[in-house]
Amino acid sequence: MTKELEHKFIIELEENQNIVHKICKIYTDNTDAHNDLFQEITIQLWKAYPKFRGDAKFSTWMYRIALNTAITLYRKSKRQIRTQDFDSVLYKVKATTYDDTEEQQLKLMYDAIKQLNDIEKALVFLYLEDKNYKEISDTIGISEVNARVKMNRVKTKLKNILNP
Incomplete structure (x- = not known):
């Protein structure tokens, strides 16, 4: 992935991360599970981003990926969210504290x-x-x-x- 594409992804994610937080709130019961799901959704968004064509708004595309990830993980683990390691670039995302x-x-x-x-x-x-x-x-x-x-x-x- 090019640096320009990486930069666009980080900006879009930072601007729209409350969407992910809200989805995490609906599908989890505690802070650890919330954070794990947030991380997993972010990873899935990162993996899918090169295929984002811009046919829909970024937020609509993000909703779809985030909801599908949450639903899939919820069904697979029955509320025990499994996580993957973060790619090093994802540490560049400035996560805000969820109020x-x-x-x-x-x-x-x-x-x-x-x-x-x-x-x-x-x-x-x-x-x-x-x-x-x-x-x-x-x-x-x-x-x-x-x-x-x-x-x-x-x-x-x-x-x-x-x-x-």
Whole structure:
């Protein structure tokens, strides 16, 4: 990978790393697991970056890689995230400390979201990120109509979880 491509990747990752932190928050229960998943997603993004064509926004592409990585690792290890060694270049990424003050206010919602299946979690996450149904369908790989139907079902399910 060229230095220019490496530099672009690092800038894009630093600008959008809160996306990864939010996904890690949804799919993990503790700080160590969060950090391990963040590292694994970063590695997968790094490996996939040379194939990024720019057809979609970087953040949309990042959502897809991050969600797929989180879902795959979650399914494989049942919440015991396995990690790989960092490539030396990834140490150049300036990771910011994740401030979860705002997240604590949403603890009940996150607890409810954690009870959803993997696809439902991804739908809620993208919905909360103000993605339209077209972006959600592109990211998850389902039709726009299917995304709308599934989202309505998830909303009902969350209401039932939060108000038994």
